[in-house]
Amino acid sequence: MEKIIDINHLKKSYGENEVLKDIDFYVNKGEVVSIIGSSGSGKSTLLRCINLLERPNGGEIIYRGENVLNSRQDINKYRTHLGMVFQNFNLFNTLNVLENCTVGQIKVLKKGKEEAKEIALHNLKIVGMEKYINARPEQLSGGQKQRVAIARALSMEPDVLLFDEPTSALDPETIGEVLKVMKELAKTGITMILVTHEMEFARDVSDRVIFMDNGVIREEGTPEQIFNNPKEERTKEFLKRFLA
Amino acid sequence: MSFEVMKDIFIKNWPFFLRGAGITLWISIIGTIIGAIIGLLVGVVRTTPIPESGAKRTVLKVSDRLLDMYIGFFRGTPMMVQAMVIYYGVASQFGVEINRIYAAIFIVSINTGAYMAEIVRGGINSVDKGQFEAAHAIGMNHVTTMKEIILPQVIRNILPATGNEFVVNIKDTSMLSVISVTELFFQTRSIAGSTFRFYEPFLITSFIYLIMTLTVTKILRMFEDRLAGSKTYDMVEETME
Ligand SMILES: Nc1ncnc2c1ncn2[C@@H]1O[C@H](COP(=O)(O)OP(=O)(O)OP(=O)(O)O)[C@@H](O)[C@H]1O
Numbered sequence: 325m326e327k328i329i330d331i332n333h334l335k336k337s338y339g340e341n342e343v344l345k346d347i348d349f350y351v352n353k354g355e356v357v358s359i360i361g362s363s364g365s366g367k368s369t370l371l372r373c374i375n376l377l378e379r380p381n382g383g384e385i386i387y388r389g390e391n392v393l394n395s396r397q398d399i400n401k402y403r404t405h406l407g408m409v410f411q412n413f414n415l416f417n418t419l420n421v422l423e424n425c426t427v428g429q430i431k432v433l434k435k436g437k438e439e440a441k442e443i444a445l446h447n448l449k450i451v452g453m454e455k456y457i458n459a460r461p462e463q464l465s466g467g468q469k470q471r472v473a474i475a476r477a478l479s480m481e482p483d484v485l486l487f488d489e490p491t492s493a494l495d496p497e498t499i500g501e502v503l504k505v506m507k508e509l510a511k512t513g514i515t516m517i518l519v520t521h522e523m524e525f526a527r528d529v530s531d532r533v534i535f536m537d538n539g540v541i542r543e544e545g546t547p548e549q550i551f552n553n554p555k556e557e558r559t560k561e562f563l564k565r566f567l568a
Numbered sequence: 569m570s571f572e573v574m575k576d577i578f579i580k581n582w583p584f585f586l587r588g589a590g591i592t593l594w595i596s597i598i599g600t601i602i603g604a605i606i607g608l609l610v611g612v613v614r615t616t617p618i619p620e621s622g623a624k625r626t627v628l629k630v631s632d633r634l635l636d637m638y639i640g641f642f643r644g645t646p647m648m649v650q651a652m653v654i655y656y657g658v659a660s661q662f663g664v665e666i667n668r669i670y671a672a673i674f675i676v677s678i679n680t681g682a683y684m685a686e687i688v689r690g691g692i693n694s695v696d697k698g699q700f701e702a703a704h705a706i707g708m709n710h711v712t713t714m715k716e717i718i719l720p721q722v723i724r725n726i727l728p729a730t731g732n733e734f735v736v737n738i739k740d741t742s743m744l745s746v747i748s749v750t751e752l753f754f755q756t757r758s759i760a761g762s763t764f765r766f767y768e769p770f771l772i773t774s775f776i777y778l779i780m781t782l783t784v785t786k787i788l789r790m791f792e793d794r795l796a797g798s799k800t801y802d803m804v805e806e807t808m809e
Pocket residue numbers: 338341343361362363364365366367368369370
């Protein structure tokens with residue numbers, strides 16, 4: 325197994341508040357890892373540390389054998405290898421659907437317009453949004469926005485996709501369409517790290533589930549282990565609250 | 569009533585009114601455009617996140633300080649006084665006579681820049697943080713993020729304020745008559761001097777100012793609507809691949 329990302333002793337504090345306490349975490353190529361845990365346990369912070377939207381206070385993040393926290397590393401280049409999907413979509417407001425999916429390819433990856441468009445259309449088709457290339461974000465529903473956001477991330481042809489509660493801001497009716505797209509993606513063998521409160525979904529798609537609690541990884545294992553035979557008291561409590 | 573007098577003055581002097589109005593408009597347009605560009609650049613520099621260490625930190629800290637002084641000075645002193653200091657200052661210190669129109673454009677630009685810098689800063693800070701994060705997450709550096717993602721939103725948001733500056737500039741160029749720029753107010757004063765009438769020429773001039781400011785306001789409103797984009801979009805039935 326090839327570890328794409330290997331994190332050791334990761335620490336992050338906001339002032340006095342120690343949010344991540346000595347996290348060890350890895351993801352293998354092609355693996356789908358879900359991170360669950362109660363609110364404030366540090367799930368988002370971990371995900372945001374992985375692509376350096378938050379700067380960790382200590383530890384290392386090894387990507388392809390290099391510690392990206394090393395100051396000589398090109399952070400922007402590293403980030404192109406990670407696709408991020410946000411809870412609030414964060415589509416670029418002034419760009420239409422197609423441009424949202426091409427701007428990174430053209431301005432960061434320096435691809436030609438035609439090639440970028442082709443890749444964007446391919447990915448928009450995967451998420452079922454190819455008919456909406458001329459629409460602006462404000463004209464789309466939440467579910468549609470999130471599908472475009474997924475296509476935008478895919479268009480950078482990343483090694484790993486990061487999802488931070490991609491369905492939490494959606495209406496119940498549109499959650500399904502986004503989960504369906506993500507499920508299809510998971511099957512294609514792309515590496516995914518997913519923070520979610522959708523337990524059914526996590527059980528369904530994950531190769532491995534991580535339970536975070538109070539800034540530490542309390543327990544991890546296969547979905548069967550975590551959901552059917554949790555060992556830790558805290559995990560049991562959490563699941564009881566969630567699956568009830 | 570002086571309507572006859574007014575008509576008479578206008579018929580005899582209209583080329584002067586027109587030339588004055590033209591120069592007023594010219595100085596205001598160029599001054600607003602250059603000022604807006606200065607404001608954008610200054611606003612971008614002042615909202616650049618300061619790194620925790622390194623040479624870039626020092627450079628940013630120093631430039632922030634200088635830009636604060638620039639903004640403080642030009643917002644804190646009357647343009648009329650700035651015009652005197654800059655125009656006569658350059659003349660006496662360097663012994664060169666600068667072209668009055670260029671001096672006027674310079675003063676209006678740098679003044680507008682100081683005001684616009686604050687407006688731009690507010691505009692940048694009001695853009696949703698998620699826009700920056702999404703741009704950074706696909707690997708854009710600060711400059712690309714600003715250019716491609718943030719500034720188009722900022723420009724749209726500050727357009728009304730820029731239009732406002734333009735209108736203010738049309739009126740405030742009258743202060744440049746202190747350095748004998750032959751804009752509308754200066755021309756009117758000359759006409760008043762040669763006709764020995766004050767009320768009528770300035771009444772005419774107030775109409776000319778009003779026409780200019782109202783027209784500009786109207787045009788900018790149309791421009792804002794255009795920028796907001798169409799309300800609908802076309803569905804694409806067949807896509808190539
Ligand atoms: N920018 C910040 N400044 C200060 N504290 C922060 C910041 N971001 C997060 N925190 C704190 O860090 C802790 C962990 O937050 P985080 O967002 O990682 O939790 P989470 O597990 O994602 O929770 P949720 O399920 O509610 O999204 C919380 O106590 C939060 O208040």
